[in-house]
Amino acid sequence: MNGKPHIKAKSIAKHVLLIALCLLYLLPLYSLALASFRPGRDLLRYGITLKTLIPTDLNLENFKGLFTIRDGIYFTWYGNSLVIMLIQTVLALFFSSFVAYGLSVYRFKGRKVVTTMVIFLMLVPMQILILPLYKLMISVNLMDRFLGVFLPMVVSPFAIFFFKQYIEGLPHDLIDAGRVDGLSEYAIFFRIIVPIMPPAFSAMAIFMSMQSWNNFLWPLIVLRSGNKFTLPIGLNTLLTPYGNNYDLLIMGSLGATLPIIVVFIFFQRYFIAGLTSGGVKG
Amino acid sequence: MSNRSPVNSMKIAPYVFILPFVLSFFMFYLYPIISTFVMSFQQVYPGQVDFIGWSNYGKLNNPEFKVALHNSFRYTVYTIALLIPIPLLLSVLLNTGNRTYNSLYRSILYVPSLVSIVVAGTIMRLLLASSPRSIVNVIAALFGAEPRQWLLGGPTQAMVLLLILALWRWVGVNIIYFLSGLQNIPDELYEAADIDGASGLQKLWRITIPLLKRTTIFVTTISIFGGFAMFEESFILWAGKPSPNNVGLTIVGHLYNKGFQEGEMGMASAIGIVLLIIVFTLSVSLLKFFGFFDEEGRR
Numbered sequence: 001m002n003g004k005p006h007i008k009a010k011s012i013a014k015h016v017l018l019i020a021l022c023l024l025y026l027l028p029l030y031s032l033a034l035a036s037f038r039p040g041r042d043l044l045r046y047g048i049t050l051k052t053l054i055p056t057d058l059n060l061e062n063f064k065g066l067f068t069i070r071d072g073i074y075f076t077w078y079g080n081s082l083v084i085m086l087i088q089t090v091l092a093l094f095f096s097s098f099v100a101y102g103l104s105v106y107r108f109k110g111r112k113v114v115t116t117m118v119i120f121l122m123l124v125p126m127q128i129l130i131l132p133l134y135k136l137m138i139s140v141n142l143m144d145r146f147l148g149v150f151l152p153m154v155v156s157p158f159a160i161f162f163f164k165q166y167i168e169g170l171p172h173d174l175i176d177a178g179r180v181d182g183l184s185e186y187a188i189f190f191r192i193i194v195p196i197m198p199p200a201f202s203a204m205a206i207f208m209s210m211q212s213w214n215n216f217l218w219p220l221i222v223l224r225s226g227n228k229f230t231l232p233i234g235l236n237t238l239l240t241p242y243g244n245n246y247d248l249l250i251m252g253s254l255g256a257t258l259p260i261i262v263v264f265i266f267f268q269r270y271f272i273a274g275l276t277s278g279g280v281k282g
Numbered sequence: 283m284s285n286r287s288p289v290n291s292m293k294i295a296p297y298v299f300i301l302p303f304v305l306s307f308f309m310f311y312l313y314p315i316i317s318t319f320v321m322s323f324q325q326v327y328p329g330q331v332d333f334i335g336w337s338n339y340g341k342l343n344n345p346e347f348k349v350a351l352h353n354s355f356r357y358t359v360y361t362i363a364l365l366i367p368i369p370l371l372l373s374v375l376l377n378t379g380n381r382t383y384n385s386l387y388r389s390i391l392y393v394p395s396l397v398s399i400v401v402a403g404t405i406m407r408l409l410l411a412s413s414p415r416s417i418v419n420v421i422a423a424l425f426g427a428e429p430r431q432w433l434l435g436g437p438t439q440a441m442v443l444l445l446i447l448a449l450w451r452w453v454g455v456n457i458i459y460f461l462s463g464l465q466n467i468p469d470e471l472y473e474a475a476d477i478d479g480a481s482g483l484q485k486l487w488r489i490t491i492p493l494l495k496r497t498t499i500f501v502t503t504i505s506i507f508g509g510f511a512m513f514e515e516s517f518i519l520w521a522g523k524p525s526p527n528n529v530g531l532t533i534v535g536h537l538y539n540k541g542f543q544e545g546e547m548g549m550a551s552a553i554g555i556v557l558l559i560i561v562f563t564l565s566v567s568l569l570k571f572f573g574f575f576d577e578e579g580r581r
Contacts, residue, residue: 008537009512010495011379014375015381015383015443017375017389018376018383019511021372021387021391022387022390022391025390025391025393025394025450025453025454026393027403028394028402028406028409029393029394029405029519030395031378031405031408031409032401032405032514033416035408036340043408045413045424046415046416047407047408047409047411047412047416048405048408048409048411048413048415048416048417049413049416049417050415050417050420051415051417052417053417074425089535093302095302095306098302099298099299099300099302100305101299102295102296102297102298102299102300103299103300104301105296106292106295106296108296108297108482109458110291110297110300114300114303114304117303118303121311122309123297123504123565124311124507124509125505125507126511126573127513127534128511128534128557128561129310129315129554130537130538131310131313131314131320131321131537131541131547132313132314132315132317132318132321132550132551132554133310133320133468134541134542135314135317135547136310136314136317146402149397150326151284151311152306152310154306155302155303155305155306155307155310157303166392174301182457184290185290185295185299185390186295188557189299198387199510207420210396213398214396214397214398214399214512216398217513217514221386221542231398232398232399232400232401235401235404236518238398239404239407239518239521248500249404250404250408253398253400253401253404253405256400256401257396257398257401260396260397261393261396264393264396265387265408268389271392272458275324275455275458276458276462278314
């Protein structure tokens, strides 16, 4: 019976290791949270110090600053990010599930090629395509417009793949029943399939909203005027040591981060479902 | 049955369904790639375009591009070397024992990937601030080191910082991939190994790692793409300015500077094409080497 203490020691070691690691991983976010309630000029001068990590002398000046600094441009950025996120997510859910339905239900010529392309494009990072996409945006006059930010993202190969997996798991009888009832192929999709897809929609909605919210490089290229910026682009312009930039930068960063973490806490399983559909099935 | 118009026929409907993808593929993938290819043989002036053959590619023979290539390559290799074994071992740890604690750990490690790169970079810069009072300098002082400007400390230091940032952001994501791979390994294999008296290490080496092959290939592939596409991290850490001695310059960074700062669209296109070729060659040969396509075919 000497196996037990051995196992116990091992399990204690595991917890010590993981707790230490988790604390280390949370430290930057903890520093962000506390630094947000201290003067930006100290932050600019000293960075995050040991004193930052002790929760004393906190004040709400930076929070008030969100409303007053540069006439509250922060909330303009916030609104822009929200608008782009909502439109992009809704359109992407619609178009991607529409395509996925076509790929999973029908056997048609070209299906294999298209499916392979979808899988392949899932891997292609946006960064490689920015230059020609930028030229395209100029020629179709979409620069500095929200449409230019989200249009290239609304047919998402990743979401198509995810929905395809989901639809293939649904019973085919549903579709046959629709046909017997004389529904058109599109009505079958809209009236039978879409109503049973909310679990898949939620997972992708959360996943894609987060990506849109944090998207940096593409909006950086498309958006030119300060009042059109999304949050990450706006915050990025504050990374200069002038004025009361750091007041806004630090509290603004907290404001951009906190909502995602709260959403994550409540909808964790959707995040994980959204992530694990790609590539590792089976 | 009155609605069996041609558009609604089973022959046409599939193509209507895939139309959005096909349109987006031509507009946002194929056209851009082709036009980059064409542009890489051109000198693009405002209002005028000259065909200049291979000279844009010839211009790539410059020290800056070599540094960028070198940095991206090193970054990719190191991230793969770190971001596969560490998450793999952690996911094995998280796959046994108390489920409540395990999912708490897993969630906490995942949180950094939710943070915008702008915010992550800002925090990192503040933690590494050059003042003697900044937290990293205080810790360094404990080890007898002088306060310093961490971000300006040469190529090795810059790479280490980029890797720390990558570890912070991506360990949790890869853990989730590996955990999902682990769930597909039948328990019976471990039970059989227990009966044979296999040690924990033997089980890891003989069962877990071989059976995680598909997950590992997948994670390696996305790491190659992600590694060579890296740009935003160094853009934020060095505030969009060229990092001193280009320690943080990557291929995409070079492309961005040439195309968007200096207006050298032709040369930037050549960089883009080189990048595309490198990434596709590496990933396709990797997938081929591991027989990924064969397995796909058989299923």
